[in-house]
Amino acid sequence: MHSTHTVDLKDCERLIALVEHGSFAAAARALDLSQPALTRAIQALERRLGASVFVRSSAGVKPTDVGPLLLERARDLLPRAGEIDAAIGKVGGLRGVELNLAFGPFPAAMLLETALLRFCAAAPEVGVRAFIGDWADVLQRVRT
Secondary structure, three states: OOOOOOOOHHHHHHHHHHHHHOOHHHHHHHHOOOHHHHHHHHHHHHHHHOOOOEEEEOOEEEEOOOHHHHHHHHHHHHHHHHHHHHHHHHHHOOOOOEEEEEEOHHHHHHHHHHHHHHHHHHOOOOEEEEEEOOHHHHHHHHHO
């Protein structure tokens, strides 16, 4: 099934900036865009929606009847999109990472099983290899 999205995250950022700043010029500065680029983007959004989102005047912009609904959704959506990005970054950032550990016999007997179980439960995407040997072998592994 193919779907076309009428409003994207950039549109949400632009809508919020326009309401917060009250004019195209001020919102464009806040978004680090040119005023004509912001104007064109909002006009394109309004064409896609088939409705005006803002009433323009020499005093600035005010939302139309459609505006508050879009703004409410935009304000809900942007933080959630950030949460999704952060969650994917946490998981994706560790994928393919391998942790190599070396332990002497006593620390391995006392800590290894519990520590590894906790770590693997918290970061299942990370590969773990553990070496247990006498201190000379452990030191050799750490140095290479």
